[in-house]
Amino acid sequence: MKIAVFLPNWIGDAVMATSALRALRDEFHNAEITAIQKPYVAEVLIGLDLVDHSLASGNEKSLKSQFQLLSQLRRERFDLAVLFPNSFRSACLSFLAGIPRRVGIQRDGRGWLLTDALPAGNRQVPHPAIDEYLRIVAHIIGVEQADSKPGSGLSRKMELAVTDADQQRWSSFWNKQSAEFQRHPLICLNPGGAFGAAKHWPVVNFAELAHRLATELQRSVLVVCGPAEKEEALQIVAQAKHPLVTSLADEPLHLGLTKAAIQQAELLVTTDSGPRHFAAPFDVPVVTLFGPTHIMWSETFYERGQHLQLAMDCGPCQQRVCPLGHHRCMKDLSANQVFDAVVSLLEQQQTKAA
Template sequence: MNGILIVAPNWIGDAVMTQPLLASLKQQFPEANIDVLASTWVAPIYRACPEVSEVIEAKFEHKQLQWGLRKQLAKELSAKKYQVCFVLPNSFKSALIPWLANIPLRIGYRGELRFGLINLSLDNPSKINRPPMVEHYLALSKLLNSELATTADNPSPKLCISATAKLSVLNKFNDVNFDPTNTYVMCPGAEYGPTKRWPISHFAELANKLVTLNPDAQIILLGGKADHELAEEICAKAHKDSKIHNWCGNTTLDEAIALIGMCKAVISNDSGLMHIAAALQTPQVAIFGSSDPAHTPPLSNKAKVLWLNLPCSPCHKKVCPLGHLNCLNDILPDQVFTTLKTLQS
């Protein structure tokens, strides 16, 4: 087999969870080029995957068909003569491009109106009894019936930091005397909604505790543009001597990957950045509220999950249906601080 195309998921965390599938395919077909078609916001994940030959970026927009763009991409991909395409999102539109490109084997889960577009498929698991995401994606590799298919238990995603991204971080933030060995990264955002976000007052108190323990420590708040205002509130609540910097929206994802891989430790909500930290084996405390750590845990022996497992959780709601958000409010800064110290001992 000479060419394999991957149509990537649209969320950062999901994209990280696909890396073991890439590793399995590379093991089965070491001579094959594995290319990834990805939206611009998840493309950096695949630039951090050593198995990938080429990342093909596309300016896909949420909930938009973009028929002209998809036809153009299909025309360009047709010339590459891929033998197999793994369509990882479940949507109809994600299956259009490989079908239009006449890729012979189009593999994926059965999704919305995809009969014929996908010609080698698995049933989607029920939402009640879902396997871990890594296993969900990895199962698709077995449809090729290769004798070399990966059978390892509990595979974990692994990402690499590019030298270019690392240099960019060091150059870009030289003006704040960036010292990776004394830098804690906090990720206060979560795309899903408030029920995944640890309170800003808790983040601020934790920052104060970290600087009290280590006066040379720096705190960097990391996330997207949508998290910038949230991070500003954390900075306002923290002590002025906490050496806290709001970099939300001021880094590319390539730079964020490098920064997470270089820092001392990460404190995050259940988010894409949490999965990046796990894939880079950076020590981290992952804070869960409404979501289920059994389904989307940080897959790293250097990660500790804090989850209260209340009777009302996981509810998977964007806003707390009971109005109290105890699943996050009751995870106190002292508990996170103590857990973080155990990771560094």
């Protein structure tokens, strides 16, 4: 049996999809599973055994690129297409490729392109993406889907791996740090986010938090970043003004390096962005800062996670840029509030370990 799985386009969503991929792999352990995904999303699954092959989804704005992808899909002669994205494009490609069974959520007028069109939830009622992915696979294998009770239905446990190459990247960075930096427990900070400016927590707040973590908790603090957050990471380190605060900004940036760093951390403080979901697979406690986005859309029910979100009359608005121009949902979330959440979560972990 040959299965084509269209993966989500966002890094965090790809991590959330790993629980559904595991259920699919366990059910069809002899099947040949191919992921259709963006190249940067492919890095999320490296080191795992969830898929056998990968096809780049190509440039969506290029007809030539999409025809090339369609030709590849036709040549593979897949038996089943699993559509995690709700896009018309993914349904159209699987239909035109002649894949006999096509399973996905019925949205955006694409139901007629699917053989198994699952009813869509109410878009006005936030519901976890991780459960939507599980619902698709649950339909395929004929079991109960996960619901709001952790532990019921299919497992929500997410997976990630750190490869030997990732570990070498981490060792190269770590060996350049001072003996004092290496001596203390490590806390990672993850600023920014591809969603848009509205998810960003101010640099000055991150810097204040980093300074307090270093001085009051005697933690080493590492600001992880992608290319888009590089300048922000450098500013946080510069404003924190402490030898125990540094960043990955001067390293060759790679998603695997970020995974390796978070795996080594005692705790992660992050905006609601993709690397936030790296904590749960590695069983690392995480404090997530929410602003314009509703928590339930990306809820994973991770027991070692704590969410912070201010109650605002105007939100959560789900907008990439604050429509009112004040961005208070993030600006008014103080470093002191986040520091207290970090202390509380660390204390909880120490109590459980005792």
